[in-house]
Amino acid sequence: MTSFTLRHLGGPTSLITYAGVRLLTDPTFDEAGEYPIGNRVLVKTMGPVATAAEVGAVDAVLLSHDQHADNLDHGGRAYLETAPLTLTTASAAERLGGTAQALPNWSHVDLPGGVRVTGVPALHGPEGAEDKVGEVTGFLLSADGRPTVYVSGDNASLDRVRAIAGRYGPVPIAVLFAGAARTPLIDAYLTLESTAAAEAAELLQATDVVPLHFQGWGHFTQGPDTLTAAFEGKPARLHLLEPGQEVSLG
Template sequence: MSVVSIRYVGGPTAVVDIDGIRLVTDPTFDTPGDYPIGPDRKLVKTAGPAIEADETGAVDAVLLSHDQHPDNLDESGRAYLSRVPVVLSTAAAHSRLGDAVTALANWETYSLGERLLVTGVPALHGPEGAEAVAGEVTGFVLHGDALPTVYVSGDNASLDHVRAVAERFGPIDVAVLFAGAARTPLFDGAPLTLTSEGAAEAAQILGARHVVPLHFEHWGHFSEGADSLVQAFAGAGLGDRLRLLKPGEVFTG
């Protein structure tokens, strides 16, 4: 079987290499600072990326979970999209960003290269009913003959959606889980992404051999970080599956 490598850039951003194809998740390359979200709210970025946009090399596609929040697509990330031949995202992102984005519906599949397939999968950015406020979000599964199966959750807080992915694609070789239990005043502070315990449960549901967390640090609205992930995975007996990267580090598996 081919291998996959994942280089952690920071926040939700990683460079994924599989079968000679290079992908970037949710490109965010801006510097630390305050980023407005709506007329009266802001998100605070606390650390910059491990590498600059120019250092990602030639990229074949961007996997964009959603475009409406600056912690998943910032100004540098928007400029980055114009350099990439394929951007896969939601129908809502296509409506806002135009033909630069290819909308990938849930369970719809897009071919990259000779073998690699990318399937859009459901994601829910918060508790039930969050779509009307948080907006449309998607996840992705990378798969193909003799290739590892890689799940990229996007900003998903729903274990029911994780179960749906497991039913169709499990067991998963590498689960890239957006964690951090993001919390804002929306929904009375309910987590908008997986909690650490939720990430461990998702790993169990997926039968994941390896788990690479993203989007659990570098923004002020994350309520659970690296230590919490280590504790949750150890408590679930899954510590040997956790691949907790520091910015710039690479997982190969």
């Protein structure tokens, strides 16, 4: 029996089936367009490959944060109104209300079917960036007899990955947001760049890596080519999916 299936829907959005439980990461369902944030504009360059209706019902949404449109757009917000549970940061849960629930670092929620979702630390940029970029979180999925799965969210910190590996490693499957995002807000990467993604996989002792959030937005500075180069000769298998493609592991 396959333990883990991921269908890449574009950007940070994926439909995960893990031990029979359906999970949606960072829902974004809008067409391509512009999203002003203060004096900056985020540009979405690719529309979704599936509508919210086509995705259908899930058991929970894993939302790394709500404050940036590339992780939660208008269509994604509408989808949350139908979701039975959204696990996210404390600040996002307060802003969103409804079924949004805070999942503090190292705490967990047990879903039906024996799947445990644990909140893990993430940093959306360099040390000290929280005041500018806001709170974000990552997730760890575990179940008896199944490989543990790390979903990074918009994390740029290898120190955070190192802490996760120290508590829960090895983590066989890593879903890494890996577009090396940059904006005028901070002169640094806001998500993992490709060589850092490869190092994160080694820290976790991951056997399989599925990158997300490396295409479809104008503020990504790295993509498939740099990821392929960074993972060349590394022990982890890299699964580069085009939107709409699916991988099954475990």
